[in-house]
Amino acid sequence: MNFLKFLGTGSAFNVKRGCTSAYFEMGTELFVIDAGEDVFKKLVLEDLFNKKTRVNFFITHIHGDHAGSLSTAIYYLYYKVFNMDKSKICVYFPHEDLREYLRMSGTTEEFYTYYINRWDEIRPDGTDINFEYNFIEAKHVQGMNSYAITIEIPKQKLIYYSGDNSEFNFTVKNVDMYNEIYNEVTFIEKATSHMYYKKMLELTKDFSKEQKSKIILMHLEDDEEAIKMMKENGFTIAE
Numbered sequence: 001m002n003f004l005k006f007l008g009t010g011s012a013f014n015v016k017r018g019c020t021s022a023y024f025e026m027g028t029e030l031f032v033i034d035a036g037e038d039v040f041k042k043l044v045l046e047d048l049f050n051k052k053t054r055v056n057f058f059i060t061h062i063h064g065d066h067a068g069s070l071s072t073a074i075y076y077l078y079y080k081v082f083n084m085d086k087s088k089i090c091v092y093f094p095h096e097d098l099r100e101y102l103r104m105s106g107t108t109e110e111f112y113t114y115y116i117n118r119w120d121e122i123r124p125d126g127t128d129i130n131f132e133y134n135f136i137e138a139k140h141v142q143g144m145n146s147y148a149i150t151i152e153i154p155k156q157k158l159i160y161y162s163g164d165n166s167e168f169n170f171t172v173k174n175v176d177m178y179n180e181i182y183n184e185v186t187f188i189e190k191a192t193s194h195m196y197y198k199k200m201l202e203l204t205k206d207f208s209k210e211q212k213s214k215i216i217l218m219h220l221e222d223d224e225e226a227i228k229m230m231k232e233n234g235f236t237i238a239e
């Protein structure tokens, strides 16, 4: 059983699979990674806010398919779920850009709490949340701050989530370090801001079956043939 569940597994233009977004629940809190254009709707329809004491959003970068419905989700939580208590709505991003993006769309910090630093330094209330996270700089679109995220549940799991990152270091050593590697892939050679599948196949050609199967592909284009081929090659497909 993989740790993350998916609300969508598609690339920006894949309306069938929807924007790539993942979540997990811990204690009574919900953790969502990325909130692209169609994600707010799914969060509500799947009733994921129900009985939660806090909702946390980790954002990898500010492309529409990763942050496009974040403002609406924040407003909804503020007015409809948490009775105007902004401490229950947390947004994590290691740069000022996202705060500014939200402010420009009318979502000021009156409505949510922004975490630019690590929470163990700035989140004072003791909760039953038992994991650590880190943002790692990703290589995506020039001039845009983009990050991959690692999540560590002590003595259990280390997870890597690429966001949009054209360069994951697919060495055996690096892959062995993680239990689950959620990585985007593109089937279009021209899409150089993403990880091209042929490059991925080349880098992982000496990997064992087990090493390959912990690489979970996401951010998929509408090309089911190519997805099937990657599955036959031993990768796991996010569903």
Ligand SMILES: [Zn+2]
Binding pocket: 011, 012, 063, 065, 066, 164, 219
């Ligand atoms: Zn994307």
Ligand SMILES: [Zn+2]
Binding pocket: 061, 063, 066, 140, 164
């Ligand atoms: Zn992107």
